[in-house]
Amino acid sequence: MMPLITDFKAYLSQAGYGQSSQSMLPAMLADFLSYHNLSEINQTTPHHISQYHQHLQERPNKHQEGGLSESYIHHHVFALKVFFNWLEESGQLAHNPISALKFTQPGKKSREPLSPEAVQQLFAAAKNLKERAVLHLFYSCGLRRSEGHALNTKDIHFKQQLLYVRSGKGAKRRAVPMPAQVAADLENYYRQQRIYQVARNDESAFMLNKLGNRMHGQGYQKILKELIVRAGLPEAITLHHLRHSITTHLLENGMTVELLRQFLGHSFLETTQIYAKVSKQQILKL
Structure with missing residues (x-):
């Protein structure tokens, strides 16, 4: 097999x-x-x-x-x-044995977005460039967990202030614009910490763990958990909460749903509208 x-x-x-x-x-x-x-x-x-x-x-x-x-x-x-x-x-099987089966869907966990104040607490809790870079990747740039894992050094253009997601969900590519401070913080991490780490298996990886290997989602979540504890925030917060949060905050600050769709790499506007938690005032503007 x-x-x-x-x-x-x-x-x-x-x-x-x-x-x-x-x-x-x-x-x-x-x-x-x-x-x-x-x-x-x-x-x-x-x-x-x-x-x-x-x-x-x-x-x-x-x-x-x-x-x-x-x-x-x-x-x-x-x-x-x-x-x-x-x-x-692909024609390798005449009858699909799972097609007629029904399974109970798991209960969906609520992912309430963090408040801007809670996000500020996380950044204030960051002790080094690496921790700050992790927050920027998943909050400021809105990356998915798998996208953070796949991120390479060549995907981030500091001067142009652009981060490229080469293979997002559904094999979609997108360019994520970065504010000047975000680009500067990521560049500081790269030039002051990342390039001095010995990459054991994959020199192309932007973020490395302590062993010099490409950072996995579990490693990113571990760093976030440490920040959460220091900031005194609920421990149930995940990397995906950060992505939800930046979506909501951008929408509340006037970004259109269409631009948000492109920022997040969604195929359909409906997905983006469901994804963002917005105030009643913002809904009236859509």
């Missing part, structure tokens, strides 16, 4: 899925195949998938007490949907 998993990973890359998805979805598929020990993929039935779904609901969490979260189980189901849809569309 390994060649099939490799081909699936190649498909995800060609289809424009983010780096985290290219890693996570094949791993989840491998877990499914290992659980059932299937010798041929066309042997898969809806019962196999339902049985595996039940197994996930009963499986203990390896990292903390309790079971797997609804969101994590949903990601496993999503991995199987993408995989079997790909097989069906």
